[in-house]
Amino acid sequence: MLVWHGQVSLQSFFLGFGILSYFIVACGNYSLVAKTGGAMDWLVDHPWAYCATFYVLVNVILCIFFHGADWQVAVRGCFLGCSCGVGVIISILSPIAYKVFGGYIVVLTIFHYSEYLTTAIGNPRTLSLDSYLLNHSVAYVIAAVASWIEFFVECWFLPEMKKLWYLSIIGIVVCLWGEIVRKLAMLTAKTNFNHIVQTKRDENHELVTWGAYALFRHPSYVGWFWWSIGTQLILVNPFCTVAYTLTSWSFFYERVYVEEKILIDFFGEKYLDYQKKVGTGLPFIKGYQYTRIRIHEN
Template sequence: MSIEYHADPDPSSTSPDRLLFPGHSKSLSGIAIRAFCLGISLTISVGLTLTILFYTSSPLWRLPYFIGSLSLFHFLEFWTTAAYNTRAAEVGSFLLTANWPGYAIAHSFAIFECLVTNTLWSGARWLPFQLGSLVCLAGVALTIIGQVVRTMAMVQAGPSFNHLVQHQRNAGHVLVTTGIYSVFRHPSYFGFFWWALGTQLAMGNVISFMGYSAVLWKFFSTRIKVEEDALVRFFDNEYTDYRRRVGTKIPFVP
């Protein structure tokens, strides 16, 4: 007796795990290639940053520093989601194409501004005394702080964290008010806001810093209002009391 097996010519169209196949939202191959490329980008960027800093006096270390910061940010967006909100993890969790193409244009301009100013006016001092170096160090510090706060927020919120504003309360959706959330009402937004501004301070980008500040403040102030309208519906007085106690720590967003 023999058993004849007919392979499905297109398993991605019928399998209950079809979302894991190439071209779908949870494509394992798509996730793998993105993680691989981000790892290469981060490794090269760290190597170039340290090499330029230790073996030259060129200010162009800022370029690989920025690219490395971006690579780490996008990798951690996916990894943290996969580790602590596993069911929600998908290719889009890397946020590589979020708010496209504006996001890509902003970062491309930041790279262009840094390259031009540090090539054509590499010896210019925009600030008196040693303030330029202090601003740069402050930028690096803000980049680190912003990344740590955002990642901690995603870890603590777990399944309650989502990259998209939720307009319906899910079964596992709880209001988190302890830990990092007892200090920042929206720590993930605080983290991204100051992370992004920190990168521009570290790069010495005057125009991009002002542009990032305006765009990000507008984006988060609007998003927070929309999100909090939903949270008040979900949790009523519990969220209202929490909002009264804890601020966002984003300028002019109470």
């Protein structure tokens, strides 16, 4: 059964996703109600005002029903649900060149929310607000902002480039692949998975070599690597696609090296045998190469 904070986040996400009620209200208002110049008519004609009003109202509801830690979980889940719904609205109502940004928002918010929900399902003991990964790192925020700047600059000067919808479709497929691999890794590892590299072995920590780990030694990194690249393909961002690829590769090269060194300390020969059978899954990254030094006595 899903833990309490998992339930709170799920309810709040779908409450926020209810922002798509805009389309129901719009259809009902246009087909059943004559234009009277009322407040609802004005909101229907101004979708972003409707979204802002909806977001304020649902947050008032959250303040009434949730308090303390529950509210902290709920307000983040609601924010991601609303953002996901706004992404759908953008992809439908915006000019062609900007539609792909809506798809990007949907992919981005689903990633962050699914990180929390998957942790709640697979490893609830480590569940915290950090599981949303909304405060991942300064570098992550800088990378995201850089991709937004590139997108809008190119939209302004090269709008036709953003209409290459087939590249966005490829990006969505790549992101979907990355999401599936990463979430399978988290659900396979369960209590052995942690968003933070562990330097001390827990007594219940075991080496996982089945499921997604039978295909890649680091399936969660494989998933994130391809997901990050896919987001830039969705936006048709040539510069950030290259930058994300190189930066992600460099980050995981170092991360895998450090983590495998720790895993060899944890599991010894067992991990070395696993290393021989299964690759990292990341291009041109072999991981930590353990060297045995033997002293021969004469």
